[in-house]
Amino acid sequence: MAKQGSLATESTAEDRVESKITPIVIFSCVLAATGGLMFGYEVAISGGVTAMPGFLKKFYPDVYARTQKQNTNSNYCKYNNQSLQLFTSMLYLAALVASFFASYTTKRLGRKKTMLIAGVFFIVGTVLNAAFNHLSVVILGRILLGCGVGFGNQVVPLFLSEIAPTRIRGGLNILFQLNATIGILLATLVNYGAAKIKGGWGWRLSLGLAGVPALLLTLGSLIVVDTPNSLIQRGKLDEGRSVLKKIRGTENIETEFAEIVEASRVAEEIKHPFRNLLKRKNRPPLVIAIAMQIFQQFTGINAIFFYAPILFASMGFGSNASLYAAVITGAVNVLATIVSIFLVDKVGRRMLLLEAGIQMFLSQIVVAIVLALKVKDHSNNLSYGLSILVVVMVCTFVSAFAWSWGPIGWLIPSETFPLEARSAGQSVTVCVNMLCCFVIGQVFLLMLCSFKYAIFLFFSAWVLVMSLFVLFLIPETKNVPIEEMTERVWKKHWFWKRFMDDHYEGNGVK
Numbered sequence: 001m002a003k004q005g006s007l008a009t010e011s012t013a014e015d016r017v018e019s020k021i022t023p024i025v026i027f028s029c030v031l032a033a034t035g036g037l038m039f040g041y042e043v044a045i046s047g048g049v050t051a052m053p054g055f056l057k058k059f060y061p062d063v064y065a066r067t068q069k070q071n072t073n074s075n076y077c078k079y080n081n082q083s084l085q086l087f088t089s090m091l092y093l094a095a096l097v098a099s100f101f102a103s104y105t106t107k108r109l110g111r112k113k114t115m116l117i118a119g120v121f122f123i124v125g126t127v128l129n130a131a132f133n134h135l136s137v138v139i140l141g142r143i144l145l146g147c148g149v150g151f152g153n154q155v156v157p158l159f160l161s162e163i164a165p166t167r168i169r170g171g172l173n174i175l176f177q178l179n180a181t182i183g184i185l186l187a188t189l190v191n192y193g194a195a196k197i198k199g200g201w202g203w204r205l206s207l208g209l210a211g212v213p214a215l216l217l218t219l220g221s222l223i224v225v226d227t228p229n230s231l232i233q234r235g236k237l238d239e240g241r242s243v244l245k246k247i248r249g250t251e252n253i254e255t256e257f258a259e260i261v262e263a264s265r266v267a268e269e270i271k272h273p274f275r276n277l278l279k280r281k282n283r284p285p286l287v288i289a290i291a292m293q294i295f296q297q298f299t300g301i302n303a304i305f306f307y308a309p310i311l312f313a314s315m316g317f318g319s320n321a322s323l324y325a326a327v328i329t330g331a332v333n334v335l336a337t338i339v340s341i342f343l344v345d346k347v348g349r350r351m352l353l354l355e356a357g358i359q360m361f362l363s364q365i366v367v368a369i370v371l372a373l374k375v376k377d378h379s380n381n382l383s384y385g386l387s388i389l390v391v392v393m394v395c396t397f398v399s400a401f402a403w404s405w406g407p408i409g410w411l412i413p414s415e416t417f418p419l420e421a422r423s424a425g426q427s428v429t430v431c432v433n434m435l436c437c438f439v440i441g442q443v444f445l446l447m448l449c450s451f452k453y454a455i456f457l458f459f460s461a462w463v464l465v466m467s468l469f470v471l472f473l474i475p476e477t478k479n480v481p482i483e484e485m486t487e488r489v490w491k492k493h494w495f496w497k498r499f500m501d502d503h504y505e506g507n508g509v510k
Contacts, residue, residue: 020249021165027224028163031115034216035156036176038122040183041210042145044330046088048191049207054200059135060084089441090139094146095153096434102154103427110234111162112226114155119218121148123211130208145210152217153430162227163247174341177407181337183213185330192327228257233264273424281486282421284496288474289413289429295466296409297436299360300459301401325391332395336402348478349408350470356404357467363397364460371453405466415477416485 049055056064063084098121105114121144128141157176190209194202228247231240240260244253270276277286343352370386370393410429417425448455475493477485491500 022249036179037183038213040180041187044184044187055203091146092437094143095150098147098150102151110230111159115221118151122214126211162229181334188330277424285416293432298462336399340403352404353470356400359400363393364456368456
């Protein structure tokens with residue numbers, strides 16, 4: 001779903017470097033909001049659009065015909081169509097591929113120009129989606145939007161981490177996720193209104209309004225300065241020093257400037273960052289980063305947000321009632337993400353993940369039981385009371401995810417890699433996440449058709465597995481400075497410490 005997590009904070013830097021929350025930093029928050037809104041909007045908009053009769057009738061007439069027939073198709077299978085799923089999931093496959101190119105442009109062209117590229121992709125993709133009538137052009141638009149997601153998710157969090165004072169980096173990162181959840185909610189509200197438009201063109205409005213955050217991101221990229229880290233890395237030392245003074249609001253920036261110059265020098269010495277990532281000492285954070293992205297998607301959360309209206313329709317809700325129920329879950333997602341901002345540094349990462357695991361597991365089991373008993377292939381006996389119960393359980397699931405695997409699934413990978421492996425590690429994290437998004441987006445409707453109510457049992461089994469993974473293999477990183485992660489976390493963990501022993505390197509074990 002939308003990019004989630006926290007940008008690492010070096011706690012000792014703030015003691016040495018004066019900094020203020022300057023207007024340019026505030027503008028960066030607005031920029032993050034537009035990037036988050038764009039990503040969240042694109043995550044959620046397709047599910048509502050693919051449930052609109054006007055869209056189905058125009059591009060997927062066979063699916064539309066099935067939805068109009070009474071008692072001739074399974075409630076679980078009426079929307080099953082690989083081409084229809086491709087409309088949703090193509091976004092993530094394109095984002096996966098684009099992230100590799102974005103890594104190059106971020107380094108060579110800078111953060112500012114990479115954000116501009118993302119904005120242009122978003123605008124062109126939106127125009128193709130909303131204005132044209134041929135399915136192949138609409139799919140091309142989704143691909144271009146996916147490229148925008150790949151470039152945007154790679155560069156915007158990086159831009160924020162470099163522009164923000166150390167003490168508010170983590171909050172800014174979760175703010176990005178918060179705005180992604182707001183984007184999801186807004187998309188659902190737009191779909192709810194667009195579905196009521198007579199004439200069957202409401203889907204164009206839903207897809208076209210993505211141009212608003214896309215335009216804001218593009219204009220923002222033209223106005224903001226590039227980060228001092230990017231400027232210095234590209235050899236523009238004087239300009240980098242000037243920008244650093246501007247964003248910090250002080251002339252006393254020489255210590256931080258020297259640190260950036262040194263970090264750039266060290267980074268340039270690493271000729272093969274992905275090969276360095278495979279070293280034995282980097283395996284614990286690499287394994288956890290990959291596992292957390294897989295687990296994050298196999299909670300079933302993106303399946304719910306991709307296809308919330310379709311999912312509720314399959315449960316027996318009416319078309320408008322389906323979108324209304326999806327609006328409720330979207331609002332819960334926003335509110336629960338706010339909860340994570342206040343709790344993640346107080347109760348810790350592990351506690352939120354373990355509590356949420358229990359909550360998600362039980363809620364999915366309840367939904368599966370209700371559907372197994374009341375919703376059959378060609379009929380459903382879902383009463384008003386049971387319908388409310390299903391919505392409550394889905395909201396219970398969404399809230400648990402939003403204060404745990406949502407932000408923390410990105411937070412832990414971003415704070416556990418050592419400096420020399422951090423960039424490559426984040427690239428792998430993004431790519432695995434996008435790949436899993438694509439897989440879930442492409443196969444969910446087929447799984448819903450095949451598994452029926454057991455789709456929730458499938459995801460609940462994954463929740464059980466990931467909770468055991470957290471219990472035994474994910475260490476607590478709360479209040480641990482990022483530069484001390486190896487000494488205070490990995491070398492003291494009952495399992496991962498074996499990868500940190502110096503004698504392995506000494507014996508030639510890599």
